[in-house]
Amino acid sequence: MGDLPREDTANMLRVLVATDCHLGYMEKDEIRRHDSFQAFEEICSIAEQKQVDLLLLGGDLFHENKPSRSTLVKAIEILRHHCLNDKPVQFQVVSDQTLNFANAFGHVNYEDPNFNVGLPVFSIHGNHDDPAGVDNLSAVDILSACNLLNYFGKMALEGSGVGQITLYPILIKKGSTAVALYGLGNIRDERLNRMFQTPHAVQWMRPESQEGCQVSDWFNILVLHQNRVKTNPKNAINEHFLPRFLDFVVWGHEHECLIDPQEVPGMGFHITQPGSSVATSLIDGESKPKHVLLLEIKGNQYRPTKIPLTSVRPFVYEEIVLKDETDVDPNDQNSVLEHLDKVVNLISQNFQ
Amino acid sequence: MGDLPREDTANMLRVLVATDCHLGYMEKDEIRRHDSFQAFEEICSIAEQKQVDLLLLGGDLFHENKPSRSTLVKAIEILRHHCLNDKPVQFQVVSDQTLNFANAFGHVNYEDPNFNVGLPVFSIHGNHDDPAGVDNLSAVDILSACNLLNYFGKMALEGSGVGQITLYPILIKKGSTAVALYGLGNIRDERLNRMFQTPHAVQWMRPESQEGCQVSDWFNILVLHQNRVKTNPKNAINEHFLPRFLDFVVWGHEHECLIDPQEVPGMGFHITQPGSSVATSLIDGESKPKHVLLLEIKGNQYRPTKIPLTSVRPFVYEEIVLKDETDVDPNDQNSVLEHLDKVVNLISQNFQ
Incomplete structure (x- = not known):
């Protein structure tokens, strides 16, 4: 725990935050089949090594909502290796757990x-591992049934109408630090938008005031998994819909790593967007270095520390403007391909 | 444990034997979707109530080798409810466990x-939940990864040629009783037949003689999951292929309950065929009452006690010979249907 003296951590909740691990992504590709698992393994190793109190995931732990036997077995093995041991858990969950864990x-x-x-x-579901079927189960429910993971933020949504959801936070206490952890598993953006715009459709339960712990003493975290980038406002969630009592938001689903907490002007909270631990689209955003976030909370203060993931397959994104390349004839396909080969080789050499 | 005094059970291995639970069978049927789970739940309850040392399953625990999320979650829940507790396990596994559990x-x-x-x-796989795919995984491997079940009898089979398999028994000791448990997960009957007829293709490892425990002191059990009924000798396994050192064979796959151990003349072992715990075919064999077997082993002796399953949906199989029915005109469809309705109603009334 490096520079933190012992007395500090007794009242400090230390959380490792990651998201979008997409376990099983490219599992049939001979080269990339292990990538998602290696990154998740690294995340769990960091959590162990940093001796955090808990690991918090922002959805899409699985790439598919019906994962293969291989993916399930590997996910279970990784969790079993890293999460089961004699290390004492040093926080308490003081909320009604039957409301938190369905x-x-x-x-x-x-x-x-x-x-x-x-x-x-602790994990919510994403859009890839969303609950479905007669029993409304997510692939994450399998890990939850195994007791390897605490699945929260699953809402009972009725089929028709806007519907109504109630968010019961997981109330976590460690010494004098009190954290209310709200989870909102992925809901179709359009629907969630309508809910946010319908009075009383989204209910945020607050902890009750108690002796020695006022409502304002709780540090309020929300984890959600929605579109954030506004290509079309209907298909993304506006952060101004979120309640102002929040202190910190973990935004899953967006794969670009924008992990340094950004303040949302006028809202009083910061947002971290950890980004995926495996690139699933060949876009610029995915080529940025991948990180996870160590979040150390003490009272109403927190310290964010970003930690690079080193096991992630390097991915370089570059734009080539052919007319700027003097030695390339843009009308000669061979000349273009030759040039692109050169660029790719140069990039490869840089990584060796 | 009824009539057994305490000193007896210290040297007695008590095993509940069941097979072919086909979890998830008819899971989309509104009426029968719970049947397979209820029967498995009953089996586990009997194991608990009888305080057996272990539950032994003969394959096809799952109906499909890619079970749905619902089926996986329910299977995990049942096992977690019944198998995880503080009851001390009173036997030891003394074999090389890395060879037993892959x-x-x-x-x-x-x-x-x-x-x-x-x-x-302890379970082998059947033909419904057989290992497949790049990683050669069975659905049973998922439960094994969760540590809720000991999956054994999985052989590494090469793709071409007859191949060669080696059976390493799980060596179980409880007091003075020593049991060698051989498992042979389902292999295509034709292939297994060829193996049995090829010298050295099937290797049966025997426990080493030790002070106080000779090879002949071990009680040898085999669990397998193959066709037994010889409609076509190529597609069934002849019990005379099995080695004579065996004492007891648990035969999975055949759904008819023929649970009373039958001696195989000249072979020196008995076979129990527990039958499935859920009817998956509308045939006469499936309509027989379903049972599980309590097997109590002490030294080289054993006592089999069959226990009826009471949660199984009643299934009556009857043949109607129209020409014997004087009040039915076999050429008049309505008359035939009316008669069949009467028969079905009579059967239903008997069950109410």
Whole structure:
């Protein structure tokens, strides 16, 4: 824990934040099939090494909502290796856990007497691993049933009408620090937009005031998984819809790593967009270096530290303007291909 | 444990035997979707109630080798409810566990320090949940990765030629009783037949003689999952191919409950065919009452006790010979349908 003296961490909740691991992405590709797992393995290793209190994931842990046997087995193996151990969990969940965790067990995984959970993982679902089917199950429910992960932010949505959702935060206490963790698993952007614009359609439950802990003492985090980039305002969520009592927002789904918390003017909260741990589109945003965020919260203060992921396959995005290349004849296909080959080789050499 | 005094069970391995639970069978049928799970739940409850040392399954725990999220979650929930608890496991596995259990962990589940396993379950795969794909994984591997089940009897089969398999028994000791448990997950009957007829293609490893425990002291059980009924000898396994050192064979795959151990003349072993816990074909064999077997082994002796399953949906199979029915005109479709309706109603009334 480096520079933090022991007395500090007793009242400090230390969270590793990551998102969009897309386990199973390209699992049939001979070269890239292991990429998503290696990055997730690295994330879990960082969590262990930094001795965080918990690992928080922002959705799309799985690339598909019906993952293959291989993907399920590998995900389970990674979680079992890193999350089950004798390390004592040093925070308490003081909210009604049956409201937080909608599985058959209804409690946070480390409180189950039949498992030694040393690193609790909390995750919402994304659009890739969204709940579906008769039983409204996500692939994340499988990990939750195994007690390897705490799946939260799953809303019961009715089929018709705008509907109504209620967000019950997971109330976490560590010493004098109190964190209210709100989760909102992916909902179709259009629908969520309509909900945000319908009075009382989105209910945010606040912790009750108690002796020694006022409502304002809670540090309020929201994790969501929605479009943020506004190519079309209907298909993205405007951050100004979010309530002002929030202190910190983890924005999943957007794959570009914009992990340094950005203040939203007039709203009083900061947003971190960790970005995916594996590139799933050949776009500029995915070529930026990938990071995870160490978030250390003490009272109403927090310190964000970004940590680079080193296992991620290098991905370079470059624009070539043919008319600027004096030695290329843009009308001669061979000449163009030759030039592009040269560029690619140059990039490859830089990585060797 | 009824009539067994305490001193007896210290040297007695008590096993509940069941097979072909076909979890997920008819999961989209509004009426029958819960049947397979209810029967499996009952089996696990019997195992708990009888306080057996272990539950042994003969394959086809899953109906499909890519089970739905619902089926996986329900299977995990049932196992977690019944198998994880503080009950001490009173036998030891003394064989090389990495040879017995081909998962990333390589040990019997109750020895994992991060889980409280009170009821160990051992299973081979069947033809419905057979290993496949690049990583040669079965749906049973998912439960094994979760540490909820000990998957054994999975052979590495090469693609071409007859191939060669080696069966390493799980060596189980409880007091003075020593049981060698051989597992042979389903292999295509034709191929297995060829293997049995090829010298050295099937290797049966025997426990080494030790002080106080000779090879002949081991009680040898085989669990397999193959066709037994000989409609075509190529597509069924002849029990005379099995080695004579076996004492007891659990035959999975055949759904008819023929659970009372039958001696195979000249072979020196008995076969139990527990039958499925859910009817998946509308045939006479499936209509027989379903049972599981309590097998109590002490030294080289065993006592089989069959236990009826009470949660199984009643299924009556009857042949109607129209020419014997005096009040039916076999040439008049309405008359025939009316008669059949009467028969069905009579059967229904008997069950109410």
